[in-house]
Amino acid sequence: MKRCNSFNINKKEIDFVQTLMCGQIFSYKQFENKILVLSGDKQAEVFEFENFYKITTDDIEYFKNFFDLKNDYEKIKQKLILQGGEILAKAIEFGRGIRILKQDLLEVIVSFVFSANNNIKRITASLFELRNKYGTKLNDNFSAFPTLKQLGKINEIEFKKLGAGYRSAQLVKLITQLEELELKNLEKLDTEELRKKLISLSGIGPKVADCILLFGFARIDVFPVDTWIKKVFNLYYGKSDNINQIRKILIDKFGELSGYAQQYLFYYQRSCLKV
DNA sequence: AGCCAGGGACTCC
DNA sequence: GGAGTCCATGGC
Numbered sequence: 001m002k003r004c005n006s007f008n009i010n011k012k013e014i015d016f017v018q019t020l021m022c023g024q025i026f027s028y029k030q031f032e033n034k035i036l037v038l039s040g041d042k043q044a045e046v047f048e049f050e051n052f053y054k055i056t057t058d059d060i061e062y063f064k065n066f067f068d069l070k071n072d073y074e075k076i077k078q079k080l081i082l083q084g085g086e087i088l089a090k091a092i093e094f095g096r097g098i099r100i101l102k103q104d105l106l107e108v109i110v111s112f113v114f115s116a117n118n119n120i121k122r123i124t125a126s127l128f129e130l131r132n133k134y135g136t137k138l139n140d141n142f143s144a145f146p147t148l149k150q151l152g153k154i155n156e157i158e159f160k161k162l163g164a165g166y167r168s169a170q171l172v173k174l175i176t177q178l179e180e181l182e183l184k185n186l187e188k189l190d191t192e193e194l195r196k197k198l199i200s201l202s203g204i205g206p207k208v209a210d211c212i213l214l215f216g217f218a219r220i221d222v223f224p225v226d227t228w229i230k231k232v233f234n235l236y237y238g239k240s241d242n243i244n245q246i247r248k249i250l251i252d253k254f255g256e257l258s259g260y261a262q263q264y265l266f267y268y269q270r271s272c273l274k275v
Numbered sequence: 276a277g278c279c280a281g282g283g284a285c286t287c288c
Numbered sequence: 289g290g291a292g293t294c295c296a297t298g299g300c
Contacts, residue, residue, distance in 0.1 A: 123280090
């Protein structure tokens, strides 16, 4: 094992509980004295102190970028409050320590296909089992996210055993499609073209594509609309059951900052206003 | 028992 | 290109 290093960060800069629990990532685990964060084949441990966090990892630069620590969120929040009104101001106050993670692309794609019409608890359990059954071992308890080659060996029945249900056939097809694609080449596409390309893949529709764009490609000009965002929209911004219409209205409202607004609203709605 | 969960594919018109 | 319907699975 490589030598472990660490860095500290002030609690004013980020709240790891909020950032990890706001729904953008499934591969983390809270222990009594630390949080373990997994991304692809990398891992970090977060220890909380009175005024700062200590992050221990063998790839400091990766996780400084992963946690988006160089981005100025105070400026983003000020602009968002002007555009989003009272409800967004409340959501930002509630989730003030959130940052949008820059995650491993393959892991985001596969994870959010699992997420379709599913709940976070089940999704998380399935994905940890996917890691442990098919990924390279990191230690006694956790494994790396499977590589594309490792994913290619999983058949439909094995996906069902992971709890993927009717998404199993979609996943098998998706992985063969990904094997014929060069993911890195997609980054040069603009957001709209990339979105169409993603939607053409098996198991990926409008909402999952938007999550992949936001969390895997760092495209902030998208607004994933799920059941929770539908509720927020109909409570505070308008009346519609049409996801595409809701999405257009919200992107129109928040523009280049849509992804940030979406995350604050999602976390606020899911945490506070559970009925 | 029925509805919900970070929806998508398929089938009709 | 929009509206309906079906799709596994576990929690409530």
